[in-house]
Amino acid sequence: MSTTADAIRSADAHSAHNYHPLPLVVASAEGAWMTDVEGRRYLDMLAGYSALNFGHGNRRLIDAARAQLERVTLTSRAFHHDRFAEFCTELAALCGKEMVLPMNTGAEAVETAVKTARKWGYEVKGVPDGHAKIVVAADNFHGRTTTVVSFSTDHDARDHFGPYTPGFEIVPYGDLTALAHAVTENTVAVLLEPIQGEAGVLVPPAGYLRGVRELTRERNVLFMADEIQSGLGRTGRTFACEHEGVVPDVYILGKALGGGVVPVSAVVADRDVLGVFRPGQHGSTFGGNPLACAVALEVISMLRTGEFQGRATELGEHLHRELNLLVGGGAVTAVRGRGLWAGVDIDPSRGTGREISEKLMELGVLVKDTHGSTIRIAPPLVISKEDLDWGLSQLRSVLGA
Structure with missing residues (x-):
């Protein structure tokens, strides 16, 4: 199995540099969690820019695909x-x-x-x-x-x-x-x-x-x-x-x-x-x-079924309630969004969006920056409240909030 450094080095050498990914290499994933080539687990708080609303490896979707593949x-x-x-x-x-x-x-x-x-x-x-x-x-x-x-x-x-x-x-x-x-x-x-x-x-x-x-x-x-x-x-x-x-x-x-x-x-x-x-x-x-x-x-x-819309509503209200507690304390300048989707503007004194994303990665949480000072949070809709709270606690830790 390639190490993270080997895989990144090979990608940099042989693929066009049209993305600037965080320095990890995913090998497997399930639900709201991904595992890298060295066995470290990460909470996915981006969900493929909402392509993974139903989580990684959703059994219903994999079964439907497998049946059709045959x-x-x-x-x-x-x-x-x-x-x-x-x-x-x-x-x-x-x-x-x-x-x-x-x-x-x-x-x-x-x-x-x-x-x-x-x-x-x-x-x-x-x-x-x-x-x-x-x-x-x-x-x-x-x-x-x-x-x-x-x-x-x-x-x-x-x-x-x-x-x-x-x-x-x-x-x-x-x-x-x-x-x-x-x-x-x-x-x-x-x-x-x-x-x-x-x-x-x-x-x-x-x-x-x-x-x-x-x-x-x-x-x-x-x-x-x-x-x-x-x-x-x-x-x-x-x-x-x-x-x-x-x-x-x-x-x-x-x-x-x-x-x-x-x-x-x-x-x-x-x-x-x-x-x-x-x-x-x-x-x-x-x-x-x-x-x-x-x-x-x-x-x-x-x-x-309405199940996923309901989860996005309930967990989204919780997500925004917790994120808004960070506004005005010198860590976050603004929070926007709806449902289980948020844009968080980081106070420049705490770092750029990229720097915050990298620090969160080190703690096992994956988000992505945009436009310099903003990070986007959009976990799979199947995420548990406990995992969501753990991810938010890591964000508070990184921001010193």
Whole structure:
């Protein structure tokens, strides 16, 4: 077995340096815990950026995958397979929509949503061809494809990847007035995260999502909600939009839809939106494959019980109560989030987000920094209250709080 140092050295030598991971090498995982190559255990408080909402090695998901592995894993969409219709039907029902367009990764789903909105704009709304505009929010994170980084305000994600794709208007997140001014007769969609995850778990002002819904309906513009991180139980509801009683025109899903087992993403909308596609106009070799459908169907079944949404609500209230006790004491300057999801701004006197993450790693707790001074906390929804409390005690120790 390779040592941690050997594995990291080999990775640094032979893989592109597009990530800056913490210096540990995971060998196995179960539930909310991961074990490295040297046998040390760590409490996972990141959950694969919410891809692992149901924990590592969830038995229901592994069993569903194993059973499908024995039957058929890929047909391509050149043929029907016996899990596809059920997956589309069940996911559409979960979202309260009529149609599903399955893909693999979240970024692919966002790209698909962009194409959907433009095609809908030209063929349904009547926008002149080539003039469609999509309004997005500053500090967004929708992926890292060339189109998506064209409307990013993150210099690391955007710089030196041009020329950039036109057709996007950026407005401040949470500012309804700016959004209203940006929407014109050529606007086909507003694309937003109900909670901005990568930006530091930013929750918009109360009433903002309702205002977006009202505005887009009045102006005949699609409201596309990127629920890739915020959806599927993380915030205490199936979708974060539900906290304001909002139903968007388009859901963009990924991460937890594959249960941390396989990459699964989807765009979900009604027939008057997704019905614009014809054969040959969009696709994916692996999108909607039998293995992905089998795992996602089990995810949908688990979400229907409400168990995981309930755990996120109950444990999330506890998490935020404990974190807010740290605010104002010289350790933490702000806490944001909803459900079992938090962005914690570290007082600069205690270290950077990266330094705090490294110190927590030494104590057996895994989180990740973003934007310099912030750490993100998003444990699997299966975490026990005792483990969550232990992780928080390590955070208090590191902060000297």
